[in-house]
Amino acid sequence: MKMFSRSYGNRWFLSGLVVFSLLLIAVLVxxxxxLPSKTLQLALMKGIPWSLRLNFFLIAMAVVFCRxxxxxxxxxxxxREKNSEKFQSKRRWRLALRTEGVILIFILLMALLxxxxxxxxxxxxxxDEDIYADVGQNIAYVxxxxxxxxxxxxxxxxKARWLxxxxxxxxxxxLISLVFQVFGVDEEYAFTLNNLIYIGNILVVFFMVxxxxxxxxxAASAALVMALIPAHLIWSNTAAAEPSALFFVGLSLLCFFIYLRTGLLRHLFLTAAVVPFACQFRPESGFILPLLGCTALLHVACGNFFFKEDGSGVSVRSASHDDGRWLPNLDFFKRIATRQGWMAGLVLLFLLCPYLLHLHAVGGQSWGATGPKFSADFFLQNLHVNGLYYLxxxxxxxxxxxxAFVGLFSGERRTFGARLVLETxxxxxxxxxxxxxxxxxxxxxxxRFALLSFMPLAALAGLGAGTMKKILKGRGAAFGLIFLLVFSWVQFLPLIRTEGEEAWSSxxxxxxARAFIEKIPRRSIVLTQTPDMFLLWGQSAIQSYxxxxxxxxIQDLMRRYPGQVYFHQSYWCNSMEDPQWDICQGVRERYRLEKIAVAHEQAYTYGLYRLSRKEKIIPAGGSGCR
Structure with missing residues (x-):
């Protein structure tokens, strides 16, 4: 009983812990x-913005605690330290800055350029990128x-009428919605936000190493590698979700690493707040949960997971032993099996509930697959392509x-567990x-899926560069390695600058479409299969179906917008093999179209047409909607 009292405080805490845990389990069940899938989706549509706001607020509070x-x-x-000899020299205004910090600033400025x-x-x-921004607009405004x-x-x-x-x-x-709320809606802000996240990825891998x-x-080499990876650069100048998914997964692991080193409650709380937020970026982002589990097990098994701090960061305890032996580190279990540990676990589970419910709500969707979404039949073909990608x-x-191979298979013995975590x-x-x-x-x-694997590779590559510098010795070795990194990357600049043939028609x-809407009044509405992008431009739109x-x-819209209802002939209207083509054909059959603007690219025709009623409307029923 005394041990229980020291660990959990009192019986009321245990009762509250059990009740709250059962309540969360009941909600998930x-x-x-x-709940039918459609009902659950409607509930999540209204509830997720508030859960994400709460999660973001808790992250901000944790950052304040760790300030x-x-x-x-x-x-x-x-x-530098004020009592150092270099700081006390006559040119201290130059020598007060640490070389490490100057190098990091240089890498960040180069990355921005x-x-x-x-x-x-x-x-x-x-x-998809228009959809992400449109969802952000709806979170921000409705x-x-x-x-x-x-x-x-x-x-x-x-007004968002159909969601x-x-x-x-x-x-x-x-994240996009936060920017839209502050600065207004402009898809350009999504690009700029990804540019900043690109810088964030560089910082995360630097501090992780x-x-x-x-x-x-x-650490500097890892940051440089992260900045130079071609696909990381290319996709960080889009509005795709993958750069931010990479950032928050990396940030989650970094926070957990810091907690493992310090054992401090504020670092545990920060980890518990960041991890569920990280899960909300991609369906596979949830793999951060088993990754953290593997990290904890390796930390326990390897004992000396990290070096002791040498004064260049927060004050921390040693991992367990300092003689280089691999001995189990059971202190982790003692720290977790406390009131603070259980409370952090409850916060984590509570914030994870929306993500878990989301996976269930959309689990039956095809995601564009005509057969199974996941199968061992795809393994060999994907392994051939995705394995050679790095080679x-x-x-x-x-x-x-x-x-990265050098970093994985060599280096200090104490970092063995951490290197295994990066490989995992x-x-x-x-x-x-x-x-x-x-x-x-x-x-x-x-x-773009490759981005999610770039940060561990960059971290291992940085560790590998550190090992090579120790083997080669001397300042010349460091300069030589940096030169080789940059020289091997220069050949990829033409690839990075290329817009590419992929998705040219879209x-x-x-x-x-952006040019077409300049030819019509602002108070008008467009029938289109991609209303998301029109709504981001401030143009009223409705799905063509x-x-x-x-x-x-449509008849009501013609009364409300007399002579200002338009039909957008999009990418989807140019492929007879696509089911969306039936919708375009159905519109042509049922309504009179007056050309406003037309453009051509190869065999594709894009256009904007004024929509009006024919004398006799063909009854609905011939064409599908989606």
Whole structure:
């Protein structure tokens, strides 16, 4: 009883713990077993914005709690100690800055220059990026996490009339919504936000390697590799969700590493707040949970997981022993099996509930697959493509891969457990796509899936560079390794600058549609199969299928917008093999179309037409809607 009292405080805490845990389990069971999928989606559409706001607030609070640690890390990263001989010299205004901090600033400035100048700023995954931004607009303005199929702007007031629940988690749209709330709606902000997240990824991998090894050169090399990876640059100048998914998975592991080193409650609380938020960016982001479990087990098994701090960061305890032996570190279980540990676990489970319910709500969707979404039948083909991706020096620098192998199989004995964690991280987020029907990196624009494996590779490559510097010795070795990294990367600049043939037809659809709406009054409405992008531009829009399934709605729109109802002939109207073509054909059969603007690209025709009634409307029923 005395041990129980010391660990958990009193019986009321245990009772509250059990009741709250059972309540969360009951919510999950009710949502997954008893609620119809459509009802659950409607509930999530309204509830997820509030759960994400709460999660974001808790992260902000945790950062406030850790502000002292953060200030110490930054001060020791950039400033020398005041009592050092170099600081007391006559030119202390120059020598007060640490070389490590100056190098990091240089890498970040170089990265900013690259991200704004090298890759083309464009959408690459159509029309998902428009959907993400549209969901962000709806979270910002109507507090619902859905894509809009029918929305109007009446004298600046936005109304989302038909909303659909999107199959992807809402973490990335939520971040976009925060920017939209502050600065207004403009899809350009989504690109800029990804540019900043690109810088964040560089910082995360820098501090991760710094925490693992305390090797300044290894940390700087990892940051440089992260900044130079071609696909990371390319996709960070889009509005895709993958860069942010990578950032928050990496941040979660970094926070957990810090907690394992310190055992401090504030670091545990920060981890418990960041992890569920990280799960909300991609369906596979949930692999952070088993990854953290593996990290904890390896930390216990390997004992000396990290080096002791040497004064360049927050004050921490040693992992367990300091003589280099691999001895179990059972202190972790003692720290977790406390009132604070259980409370952090409850916070984690509570914030995870929306993500778990989301996976169930969209689990039956096809995601575009005509057969099974996941199967062992896809393994060998995807393995061939995705394995060679890191070895053939065509899209990913081979030198980065070789340094990652060096980092994995060599280095200090104490970092062995951390290196295994990095390898496990890579295997989780690389291996899942080997079984996915669209998981091949050369399948359409699905190279973006590779981004989720870049941070562990960059961290291992940094550790490998640190090992090579110790083997070669001397300052010349460091300069030589940096030169080799940059030299091996320069050949990829033409690839980075290329817009590419992939999705050209959708890209021109997007480009021409933006020009078309300049030819019509602002108070008008467009029938289109991609209303998301029109709504982001402040143009009222409705899904084209409404002309087939909801003719009374179209008649009402013609009364409300006399002579200003338009039909957008999009990418989907140019392929007779696509089911969406039937919708376009149905509109042509049922309504009179007057040409407003037309554009051509290869065999594709894009256009905007004024819609009006024929003398006799063909009854609905011939064409499907989606």
């Amino acid at each position: 009710y949502g997954t077993v008893f 002292g640690d953060i200030s110490v890390v930054l001060r020791n990263l950039f400033l 690259l991200i704004f100048q090298a890759p083309v700023r464009t959408h690459r995954i159509y029309y 507090n619902q996490a859905g894509s809009c199929d029918f929305g109007t702007f009446e004298y600046g007031e936005y 659909d629940y999107n199959k992807d988690p809402c973490g990335w749209p939520f 710094r925490v693992i090894s305390l090797d300044r050169f290894a 053939n020096n065509q899209s990913f620098p081979l030198l980065f891969t070789l340094l 991280w890579f295997l989780f987020f690389w291996g899942i796509f080997l079984f996915f029907y669209a998981g091949s990196y050369d399948y359409g624009a699905d190279e 890209r021109y659809d997007h480009r021409y 409404a002309a087939i399934t909801n003719p009374e709605v």
